[in-house]
Amino acid sequence: MNSLTYIFTAFEALLSNKMRSALTMLGVIIGVAAVILLVSMAVGAKQYILEKFTGLGTNLIIIQPGKIQTKGGNFPVAGIASTHKLTLSDVRALQRESTYADGVFPMLLGALIVKYHDAHADTTVLGTNEQFTRIINIEPQIGGFISKEQSDAGRNICVLGYNIWKVLFANKNPLGKIVKLGNFYFRVIGVMEKKGQSLGFDMDDLVYIPAKASEKLFNTDSLFGIRVRARSKDAVDDAVKQSIEILKRQHNNNEDFTVITQDSMLSTVDTIMNMMTVILGGIAAISLLVGGIGIMNIMLVSIKERTREIGLRKAVGATHRDILIQFLIESATLSSTGGVIGILIGIAGGFMIQSMISGFHISITLWSVLVAFFFSAFVGIFFGVYPAYKAAQLDPIESLRYE
Amino acid sequence: MIEMQSVWKVYSMDSIEVAALRDINVRIEKGEYISIMGPSGSGKSTLMNIIGCLDRPTRGKYILNGKQVSDYSDKELAHIRNKQIGFVFQMFNLLPRYNAVKNVSIPLLYAGIESAEMERRAKESLINVGLGDRMFHRPSQLSGGQQQRIAIARAIVNEPDIILADEPTGNLDTKSGKEIISIFKNLNEQMKVTIILITHDPFIAQQANRVIKILDGSIVRNS
Numbered sequence: 001m002n003s004l005t006y007i008f009t010a011f012e013a014l015l016s017n018k019m020r021s022a023l024t025m026l027g028v029i030i031g032v033a034a035v036i037l038l039v040s041m042a043v044g045a046k047q048y049i050l051e052k053f054t055g056l057g058t059n060l061i062i063i064q065p066g067k068i069q070t071k072g073g074n075f076p077v078a079g080i081a082s083t084h085k086l087t088l089s090d091v092r093a094l095q096r097e098s099t100y101a102d103g104v105f106p107m108l109l110g111a112l113i114v115k116y117h118d119a120h121a122d123t124t125v126l127g128t129n130e131q132f133t134r135i136i137n138i139e140p141q142i143g144g145f146i147s148k149e150q151s152d153a154g155r156n157i158c159v160l161g162y163n164i165w166k167v168l169f170a171n172k173n174p175l176g177k178i179v180k181l182g183n184f185y186f187r188v189i190g191v192m193e194k195k196g197q198s199l200g201f202d203m204d205d206l207v208y209i210p211a212k213a214s215e216k217l218f219n220t221d222s223l224f225g226i227r228v229r230a231r232s233k234d235a236v237d238d239a240v241k242q243s244i245e246i247l248k249r250q251h252n253n254n255e256d257f258t259v260i261t262q263d264s265m266l267s268t269v270d271t272i273m274n275m276m277t278v279i280l281g282g283i284a285a286i287s288l289l290v291g292g293i294g295i296m297n298i299m300l301v302s303i304k305e306r307t308r309e310i311g312l313r314k315a316v317g318a319t320h321r322d323i324l325i326q327f328l329i330e331s332a333t334l335s336s337t338g339g340v341i342g343i344l345i346g347i348a349g350g351f352m353i354q355s356m357i358s359g360f361h362i363s364i365t366l367w368s369v370l371v372a373f374f375f376s377a378f379v380g381i382f383f384g385v386y387p388a389y390k391a392a393q394l395d396p397i398e399s400l401r402y403e
Numbered sequence: 404m405i406e407m408q409s410v411w412k413v414y415s416m417d418s419i420e421v422a423a424l425r426d427i428n429v430r431i432e433k434g435e436y437i438s439i440m441g442p443s444g445s446g447k448s449t450l451m452n453i454i455g456c457l458d459r460p461t462r463g464k465y466i467l468n469g470k471q472v473s474d475y476s477d478k479e480l481a482h483i484r485n486k487q488i489g490f491v492f493q494m495f496n497l498l499p500r501y502n503a504v505k506n507v508s509i510p511l512l513y514a515g516i517e518s519a520e521m522e523r524r525a526k527e528s529l530i531n532v533g534l535g536d537r538m539f540h541r542p543s544q545l546s547g548g549q550q551q552r553i554a555i556a557r558a559i560v561n562e563p564d565i566i567l568a569d570e571p572t573g574n575l576d577t578k579s580g581k582e583i584i585s586i587f588k589n590l591n592e593q594m595k596v597t598i599i600l601i602t603h604d605p606f607i608a609q610q611a612n613r614v615i616k617i618l619d620g621s622i623v624r625n626s
Contacts, residue, residue: 005512016500312496315457316557317485317513319478396457400496 010329024298025338027291032342034284035372040350042280044362046273061228062260084256085222097246100239103131103229108214115180116168123207127214135229143175143190154212158186162204165191292379299331299387311399320392327388335380339373405431410463412449423449425620434595438608441617455567456480489558493570495550497542504538507556528556548579565597
């Protein structure tokens with residue numbers, strides 16, 4: 001018996017009981033569709049998050065006050081004051097001494113209401129310096145950004161985010177106008193282009209002022225954080241080491257700050273999302289397993305019903321192997337046909353979800369399709385082995401007498 | 404040619420041994436037409452299973468066409484059943500989802516014959532039993548006599564030396580039964596196929612060249 005004949009024989013047997021075959025396949029269809037759908041959604045979500053991060057540029061080094069990760073050896077010793085905060089003098093030290101960095105900017109944040117005549121808007125004020133635009137890749141659309149001179153002097157000038165400009169000035173030219181931030185007055189020198197989400201903020205809702213001016217505005221010298229850009233991707237590690245050295249010197253040899261790179265954040269996100277993908281895929285695979293048990297159940301029933309057929313086939317010359325292969329192919333056909341239908345339904349479902357949630361792209365990966373297909377075929381063979389083995393073991397004499 | 408030398412078949416059930424066949428010595432030449440008669444439980448089905456290579460004797464030798472098949476493996480026996488023996492059963496044992504041609508083709512599937520040749524031979528075989536006009540009917544669309552003729556076509560499709568028929572007329576009316584018997588007679592006379600027929604019916608048994616009577620596992624008449 002050649003392999004094609006085996007497959008034809010299997011199809012004939014399955015088609016002779018269409019309803020049963022369809023219901024048995026349904027278990028596998030649901031399992032495979034779930035694997036495809038969940039995995040492609042998880043991979044899509046991962047790409048979505050990674051895109052948001054890499055949008056900042058991978059050379060970016062993030063420095064935050066406080067020690068998040070303890071590597072030992074920095075336990076505060078009594079008598080040595082620990083400042084536990086980052087200040088503009090740290091920023092100056094980095095600018096002055098760092099050779100691997102080509103840009104440093106501070107971030108001093110506060111929430112305020114910005115007013116212009118009767119118009120007002122809730123905003124987040126970001127105190128920073130002239131290097132901000134170059135590092136974040138954002139340009140003013142009208143006027144200019146904070147200059148080095150304005151930054152160093154801490155002048156009361158501001159640059160409006162795109163949305164703030166629209167609310168306060170209704171698209172009119174704001175240059176030279178005076179807005180009120182808290183109890184201080186600031187002169188508008190520019191409006192930023194539309195940027196959207198970056199750095200964890202909606203950039204269009206910000207008002208940018210010199211960091212020194214924000215110290216006065218918020219009456220604090222404690223920065224939200226510092227961002228450093230390494231000269232190149234290869235310089236990131238050196239820039240991190242150097243930044244730590246410089247800041248430790250600034251902080252009485254205390255490492256009371258945390259330095260994070262894009263890469264380490266990306267790899268963390270990557271790890272978490274990969275784990276989520278595996279977990280979701282695993283949960284879906286359980287339903288595939290249940291489908292496999294359904295196949296085994298039906299194959300056992302089918303073999304009971306077809307005992308006389310098996311007896312007859314053996315009487316006219318079928319060997320153990322012939323019967324084993326015949327039933328294995330039947331179960332593998334059930335599961336892999338279910339697998340193909342499941343893949344199609346999973347892909348269709350994925351696109352449906354994509355069309356319902358804007359901005360979200362599912363990602364149907366070839367590997368998830370292949371894994372789902374081969375896993376379903378494997379499930380069919382695995383759960384088909386026992387019934388097929390039982391069928392092959394049947395005694396032809398007994399089977400022919402079976403009522 | 405079939406030859407049995409001191410064949411025993413013993414079943415042990417809970418340490419009690421029951422002999423279904425006791426010291427059977429029989430010789431059947433190629434082209435003979437034989438009837439085996441005996442009451443239920445006499446051992447005639449066991450004898451038939453051994454002749455048909457579905458079972459092996461506990462003791463003794465079974466020589467089929469010069470080869471001692473009593474020590475053959477399951478796989479070798481399956482091969483012999485496929486090539487040298489055709490079975491006809493009381494219950495027909497046709498597959499309901501297959502039409503006549505496909506039912507007749509089943510032995511050819513396991514003989515490794517390619518599909519066009521398979522169909523040609525199955526059709527030829529059906530014409531030989533007078534079912535040339537019923538080739539694509541399913542068993543449920545045919546009468547008992549026609550179904551048994553499909554079974555005979557299936558038995559002869561691989562051109563076996565021996566046809567073993569177990570009560571082939573047991574489920575048929577007298578007229579269909581007679582037709583079936585005449586087909587066997589034809590096969591025996593024209594194609595020189597050895598026919599071994601198990602029956603309760605003395606009238607059918609008498610049609611054979613020789614009648615073997617079996618009782619309590621032993622041959623009591625062989626003439």
